[in-house]
Amino acid sequence: MANDAFEVVGTGLNVFESERVVEGPVRWLDSPADVLAFVGAGEAPTSIAISRGGTTTFMAPALASGVLGLITLAGAPESHLGILSREFNIPCVMSVAFTDGIQTDRGETIPADGTIVRLDVSGRPEGRVLKASA
Amino acid sequence: MSTANEEFTIEQVLAHYRGDPRYQRGVEGDKMFRETLATDALDLTEASVLKERLEPAEINDLLAYMGFNLWDFLGTRATEGESGLIPRQEYETLSMLDTWQRYPAFFRAITEEVGIDGVVELGAKVRREPGTKLNLLHIWCTAFAVLLGRGIAVELGLDKAEDRYDDVSDSLQFMRRLYLGAWEEAGEGMFAANRGYDLQVLDSAWTERLLSEETKLDDPERLSLQLRFNAGIELLSFLFHFDNRCGLADTGPYPVPGGGYLIVRDIFLREPVYSWNDACDGLPYCVTQGLVFRPDREVKVEMFDGSNIFTEPRNYLADLSGAATLVRDTPDSELRPIEAEEMERIASGAGEAVMRLYARIASMHRRDLILAGAQVYTTDFILPFARAAGMWDRFEKGDLDLFEMDPVTAQAYYALCKDGTAMEKMPMLQITGRGFMPVAGDG
Numbered sequence: 001m002a003n004d005a006f007e008v009v010g011t012g013l014n015v016f017e018s019e020r021v022v023e024g025p026v027r028w029l030d031s032p033a034d035v036l037a038f039v040g041a042g043e044a045p046t047s048i049a050i051s052r053g054g055t056t057t058f059m060a061p062a063l064a065s066g067v068l069g070l071i072t073l074a075g076a077p078e079s080h081l082g083i084l085s086r087e088f089n090i091p092c093v094m095s096v097a098f099t100d101g102i103q104t105d106r107g108e109t110i111p112a113d114g115t116i117v118r119l120d121v122s123g124r125p126e127g128r129v130l131k132a133s134a
Numbered sequence: 135m136s137t138a139n140e141e142f143t144i145e146q147v148l149a150h151y152r153g154d155p156r157y158q159r160g161v162e163g164d165k166m167f168r169e170t171l172a173t174d175a176l177d178l179t180e181a182s183v184l185k186e187r188l189e190p191a192e193i194n195d196l197l198a199y200m201g202f203n204l205w206d207f208l209g210t211r212a213t214e215g216e217s218g219l220i221p222r223q224e225y226e227t228l229s230m231l232d233t234w235q236r237y238p239a240f241f242r243a244i245t246e247e248v249g250i251d252g253v254v255e256l257g258a259k260v261r262r263e264p265g266t267k268l269n270l271l272h273i274w275c276t277a278f279a280v281l282l283g284r285g286i287a288v289e290l291g292l293d294k295a296e297d298r299y300d301d302v303s304d305s306l307q308f309m310r311r312l313y314l315g316a317w318e319e320a321g322e323g324m325f326a327a328n329r330g331y332d333l334q335v336l337d338s339a340w341t342e343r344l345l346s347e348e349t350k351l352d353d354p355e356r357l358s359l360q361l362r363f364n365a366g367i368e369l370l371s372f373l374f375h376f377d378n379r380c381g382l383a384d385t386g387p388y389p390v391p392g393g394g395y396l397i398v399r400d401i402f403l404r405e406p407v408y409s410w411n412d413a414c415d416g417l418p419y420c421v422t423q424g425l426v427f428r429p430d431r432e433v434k435v436e437m438f439d440g441s442n443i444f445t446e447p448r449n450y451l452a453d454l455s456g457a458a459t460l461v462r463d464t465p466d467s468e469l470r471p472i473e474a475e476e477m478e479r480i481a482s483g484a485g486e487a488v489m490r491l492y493a494r495i496a497s498m499h500r501r502d503l504i505l506a507g508a509q510v511y512t513t514d515f516i517l518p519f520a521r522a523a524g525m526w527d528r529f530e531k532g533d534l535d536l537f538e539m540d541p542v543t544a545q546a547y548y549a550l551c552k553d554g555t556a557m558e559k560m561p562m563l564q565i566t567g568r569g570f571m572p573v574a575g576d577g
Contacts, residue, residue: 017447017448017449030218032492032495032496036493051218052215053215055218055219055222055377056377057217057220057377057492060373060488061489061492064485074214074215078444080214080378084365084368084372086449087365087368087369087451124448
């Protein structure tokens with residue numbers, strides 16, 4: 001699907017530049033139990049995970065299971081999660097501010113689970129999250 | 135997020151140290167900041183490193199520079215927010231306060247045991263062999279942990295900045311003596327930025343050995359194994375050490391004949407002193423990789439005091455061309471080369487250990503997580519020096535009693551960890567230099 005079929009719904013900091021097209025359903029992971037269930041269900045290789053923080057250990061099973069892409073609401077590319085996503089070659093956009101989506105129980109805006117998004121990680125410092133146009 | 139100085143936004147404070155446009159990241163910012171210092175305390179002259187006590191002006195220059203250094207190295211990490219698994223800022227503040235309470239006495243005990251020259255000699259071990267935690271990261275952590283702990287103590291009203299002058303001086307001198315040994319010769323600057331973000335510290339005998347044992351990674355499957363192996367064991371190391379980089383250390387970039395560069399990377403997969411070590415049974419203590427890069431593009435390589443690499447462009451692994459891979463099975467055994475079959479076994483075992491450890495950590499209560507993380511910092515920052523000095527028994531089971539907590543730290547747990555104080559204080563201590571307040575002028 002061409003980029004013009006997508007609209008930008010979030011911008012953040014791209015960890016490393018890649019020409020890969022990363023596209024898939026998002027999944028909000030709010031707790032370690034969510035992470036374990038996500039990995040246990042075999043969703044990781046086809047999904048883009050969203051976490052609140054930018055630390056690496058929270059996402060460890062998802063990284064080890066080859067998650068398709070990562071989005072965080074906080075953190076910088078120099079953080080541990082940034083370093084590990086680089087080592088795993090898993091595209092990652094950090095500190096993303098979304099302009100469209102649903103509200104978490106803490107009032108953060110994120111795309112609803114299952115929303116198909118594309119990560120634009122072709123340049124730095126900015127990385128973009130695009131959503132398939134309705 | 136507010137800042138120490140409310141006239142600056144968080145973006146300004148992240149872009150320039152204390153929001154001052156003169157102090158940017160990199161060699162230029164380092165140079166500008168160093169020009170503000172009144173003494174040569176950042177330099178490793180033998181006379182100043184070997185003397186018993188630093189002058190107040192020297193201490194204050196070192197403290198001022200440490201604030202800049204921490205911002206340069208860790209400033210942006212301060213934005214990462216909560217972990218969701220491990221309360222890291224809570225355990226960091228708690229353990230650093232504990233190091234302030236206890237480490238100056240440890241530094242004096244080690245110095246008494248081996249002498250000042252012996253401390254310099256401990257630092258020299260950094261050059262002589264990879265695959266031990268006696269590395270540049272752990273040297274950096276000695277005084278930085280203690281003096282950040284001092285900042286926390288002052289913030290909490292437990293100490294005043296003018297208190298415990300000798301503890302500040304002794305901690306700085308312990309770190310400077312180790313750095314003098316590590317860098318071999320007295321000279322300009324201790325820290326990565328002072329040396330152009332270059333950490334070529336290993337003796338050439340080791341870099342030559344690693345290059346001679348290089349396996350070329352022309353075969354895509356073999357390259358894929360090396361990358362998968364490297365990433366998987368790094369992840370385990372972060373998790374094993376409770377989300378910090380005590381288990382990782384890079385040095386370099388060392389030149390490679392014919393072009394390119396070598397990074398020597400140590401990754402520690404377990405540590406027998408921690409009670410969760412059994413989750414990694416069957417895995418070696420440490421993996422050392424000599425990673426050989428032969429880029430056909432312009433790549434800027436920078437090494438930081440945390441013994442970590444950042445490049446421009448960032449995807450440096452795209453240039454990986456060869457690797458030597460060795461393991462150390464226990465802290466006391468020799469490094470030995472391994473082949474692809476054993477790498478597969480270790481990568482697979484590391485993946486299983488990640489799942490075991492994650493499930494165990496996820497089931498722990500918050501207080502247990504904080505105490506376990508604090509134990510990693512408080513132990514790891516002194517462990518390699520105590521081991522190398524032949525004093526570990528005194529720390530583990532003897533009079534130095536490392537695994538007990540100082541009563542002041544125990545009392546501060548509630549102030550730091552129960553109401554979000556740590557989450558609020560730690561990023562600001564890292565970003566603004568506020569944790570490194572000067573000592574009184576008369577010592």
